[in-house]
Amino acid sequence: MTDTLHKATALVREVADMLGLERRHPHLRLVERLTTPDRVITFRMAVQRDDRSVEVFQGYRVQHLDILGPYKGGIRLHPAVDLDEVKALALWMTLKTALVDIPFGGAKGGIAVDPAALSPQELERLMRKYTIRLADDIGPNSDIPAPDMGSGAREMAWIYDEYRKSHAVARSVVTGKPVELGGSAGRREATGHGVVCVLQAAMRQLGMTSPTIAIQGFGNVGGQTARELFALGHKIVAIADARGAVGNPAGLDITALAAHQQRTGWVSGFAGGEPVADIIAVPCDVLLPCAMENAITTANADRVRARLIVEGANGPCAPDADRILAARGVFIVPDVLANAGGVIVSYFEWVQNREGFYWSLADVNTRLSERLDDAYRRVAATATQRQITMRQAAYCLAIEKIANGMVLRGVQ
Numbered sequence: 001m002t003d004t005l006h007k008a009t010a011l012v013r014e015v016a017d018m019l020g021l022e023r024r025h026p027h028l029r030l031v032e033r034l035t036t037p038d039r040v041i042t043f044r045m046a047v048q049r050d051d052r053s054v055e056v057f058q059g060y061r062v063q064h065l066d067i068l069g070p071y072k073g074g075i076r077l078h079p080a081v082d083l084d085e086v087k088a089l090a091l092w093m094t095l096k097t098a099l100v101d102i103p104f105g106g107a108k109g110g111i112a113v114d115p116a117a118l119s120p121q122e123l124e125r126l127m128r129k130y131t132i133r134l135a136d137d138i139g140p141n142s143d144i145p146a147p148d149m150g151s152g153a154r155e156m157a158w159i160y161d162e163y164r165k166s167h168a169v170a171r172s173v174v175t176g177k178p179v180e181l182g183g184s185a186g187r188r189e190a191t192g193h194g195v196v197c198v199l200q201a202a203m204r205q206l207g208m209t210s211p212t213i214a215i216q217g218f219g220n221v222g223g224q225t226a227r228e229l230f231a232l233g234h235k236i237v238a239i240a241d242a243r244g245a246v247g248n249p250a251g252l253d254i255t256a257l258a259a260h261q262q263r264t265g266w267v268s269g270f271a272g273g274e275p276v277a278d279i280i281a282v283p284c285d286v287l288l289p290c291a292m293e294n295a296i297t298t299a300n301a302d303r304v305r306a307r308l309i310v311e312g313a314n315g316p317c318a319p320d321a322d323r324i325l326a327a328r329g330v331f332i333v334p335d336v337l338a339n340a341g342g343v344i345v346s347y348f349e350w351v352q353n354r355e356g357f358y359w360s361l362a363d364v365n366t367r368l369s370e371r372l373d374d375a376y377r378r379v380a381a382t383a384t385q386r387q388i389t390m391r392q393a394a395y396c397l398a399i400e401k402i403a404n405g406m407v408l409r410g411v412q
């Protein structure tokens with residue numbers, strides 16, 4: 001078992017212990033059911049490259065738990081994807097959907113591939129093959145994929161189109177589709193928009209007014225978060241992508257930086273800032289890790305200068321780092337709350353597809369911020385009441401809700 005997966009399940013055990021779950025329900029094996037996925041699907045896909053050579057890719061879908069509704073979760077396209085990572089991400093989806101009160105369980109999919117190394121035609125063949133392999137396992141009422149790192153609306157359109165060839169009811173099989181094909185207004189922006197909502201709630205709680213902000217990641221989540229914060233007049237002092245980082249203590253012009261990235265592909269070389277060696281160590285009040293897991297570990301946690309971390313990515317603070325940061329008084333808003341905006345609007349998309357009635361962007365965003373504000377309030381109140389961290393509090397609420405679902409459903 002890799003470290004990430006081991007630590008993800010360890011925290012579930014710790015919180016289940018805190019809640020006395022096994023003691024309260026001694027025969028239901030709640031912890032085992034919470035920590036072990038219901039179903040793991042792994043498969044190989046042979047795909048023809050444009051030069052007619054064949055390449056074989058490894059695909060995954062992990063269906064973690066569907067106590068509260070159909071399995072739900074994105075598909076990650078990244079060369080480092082492996083089974084343990086997908087299992088950890090699927091577990092986090094189960095907790096996330098439970099925490100923000102949407103009627104889904106948790107799942108995650110992945111393909112070990114660098115999507116940038118394939119032509120659009122090759123990628124389309126790969127995504128269609130992935131869908132064919134899973135056509136009997138996904139479905140509007142059973143398991144609903146969505147975008148994750150490396151995939152977006154284009155890939156979801158291919159999944160929808162391929163699934164539709166064999167199923168009459170197909171729109172709600174996948175969320176994050178292009179708006180033209182039944183995607184929801186605001187879905188693409190939803191995760192970043194949610195990070196901003198949650199950051200604002202944390203700032204209110206901590207009494208922060210005009211913080212300096214550093215962001216790791218300038219993709220769908222980090223990029224949207226940066227653009228919104230800049231539009232709101234916040235000072236973003238550094239931004240990193242997978243290649244490098246730029247900073248400017250007077251604040252980066254995010255519109256100009258986005259144009260530079262559009263032109264060159266990366267943030268480095270931007271004339272409106274200086275190169276930054278380590279985004280984690282940048283002097284700032286707020287750090288937003290919006291890229292990969294384990295960005296902050298025991299190796300660099302003591303270099304963090306921020307007072308507040310809002311986890312736009314899934315699992316960016318390793319649990320051992322969590323302890324170091326907590327001891328240093330850094331306030332962390334956990335991933336299962338901070339980046340839940342994406343799956344919340346995925347739920348809205350699923351509802352709209354089933355009703356055939358589409359909402360305005362303003363309606364989507366109002367309903368999104370209501371749900372996130374409510375979840376934030378519940379997590380903050382639980383953390384205060386129990387004198388625990390925001391992450392432990394979020395896990396408490398999610399696990400308690402899932403455990404209740406298990407008890408109510410019973411076992412035959």
Ligand code: GLU
Nearest residue numbers: 073074146148342343346
């Ligand atoms: N991949 C996103 C996440 O990690 C969104 C999942 C979804 O919309 O189903 O939350």
